[in-house]
Amino acid sequence: MKKTFLFLIAAATLCACSQKPAETATQSTGKSLILYYSQTNATRQVAQLLQQKTGADIDSIVAQQPYNGDFNETIIRCQKEFADSIAPEIKPLSRNIAEYDTIYLGYPVWFGTYAQPVAGLIKSVDLSGKVIIPFCTFGSGGLRTSTSRLATALPQAKLLQGFGIRGARTEAASAELDQFLIRIGVKPGSLQKLPDYGEERKVTDADKKVFDAACGSYPMPLGTPVTVCTRETDTATDYEFVTESTTPDGQPMHTRICISVSKAEGAIPEFIQAIR
Numbered sequence: 001m002k003k004t005f006l007f008l009i010a011a012a013t014l015c016a017c018s019q020k021p022a023e024t025a026t027q028s029t030g031k032s033l034i035l036y037y038s039q040t041n042a043t044r045q046v047a048q049l050l051q052q053k054t055g056a057d058i059d060s061i062v063a064q065q066p067y068n069g070d071f072n073e074t075i076i077r078c079q080k081e082f083a084d085s086i087a088p089e090i091k092p093l094s095r096n097i098a099e100y101d102t103i104y105l106g107y108p109v110w111f112g113t114y115a116q117p118v119a120g121l122i123k124s125v126d127l128s129g130k131v132i133i134p135f136c137t138f139g140s141g142g143l144r145t146s147t148s149r150l151a152t153a154l155p156q157a158k159l160l161q162g163f164g165i166r167g168a169r170t171e172a173a174s175a176e177l178d179q180f181l182i183r184i185g186v187k188p189g190s191l192q193k194l195p196d197y198g199e200e201r202k203v204t205d206a207d208k209k210v211f212d213a214a215c216g217s218y219p220m221p222l223g224t225p226v227t228v229c230t231r232e233t234d235t236a237t238d239y240e241f242v243t244e245s246t247t248p249d250g251q252p253m254h255t256r257i258c259i260s261v262s263k264a265e266g267a268i269p270e271f272i273q274a275i276r
Contacts, residue, residue: 030101032056037117042137042167043106063117064089087119102131109142113149127157134162140274197229214259214269237261
């Protein structure tokens with residue numbers, strides 16, 4: 001199977017270009033567990049960083065029948081599981097969930113939601129009353145849609161705002177996790193208030209060059225950029241493009257593409273995520 005599940009990843013997520021105030025984690029002496037499923041090692045990297053930063057225990061979710069076929073076989077299996085509402089069985093966890101108050105729940109985004117082994121976890125393990133802090137990796141987006149599905153699947157849990165990052169950007173995860181943990185009250189510190197974006201305007205040739213430099217190598221269509229707004233921070237210029245495209249059934253679709261250009265010398269535009 002290919003290294004990334006590009007066709008399994010959909011967009012629609014909460015990001016720096018569209019942030020809402022986060023609900024904070026309760027300050028308690030209860031134990032925390034980082035529980036994750038990783039298919040290509042990206043989610044594992046984020047989970048290990050979380051462990052370093054929080055000191056929480058850690059455990060992995062393992063499917064009884066691994067998703068280790070080729071790319072097409074994996075897509076066919078996942079499509080059937082979604083269509084038939086099948087939650088794959090998982091192997092017993094090495095940690096006792098009952099001992100933990102807070103669960104950092106990690107996963108790659110497949111088809112716009114959490115990977116199927118997480119559905120298996122939800123089916124087999126009681127997470128009622130737990131504080132759930134989602135974190136995910138994705139090709140273009142999916143934090144908001146996946147956490148919305150988690151909220152529906154776990155009505156008796158307390159779900160906090162989650163953390164998401166593109167699998168191609170895991171080298172930036174450490175600094176962004178620090179900001180996230182401060183934001184939800186797990187780590188002490190203060191955050192710089194981000195300025196508002198400026199007025200939306202038509203894309204210029206210079207804007208298009210920024211868009212192409214950031215997204216030109218992305219293998220899935222992101223649409224044609226038509227408008228953009230920007231903001232300046234201490235360290236970067238952030239862009240929020242609106243692109244036009246069509247859905248598979250021919251309906252018009254608009255997507256917001258978040259790009260950041262660091263002010264460091266020689267920096268290149270970086271595709272942060274897409275919001276559909």
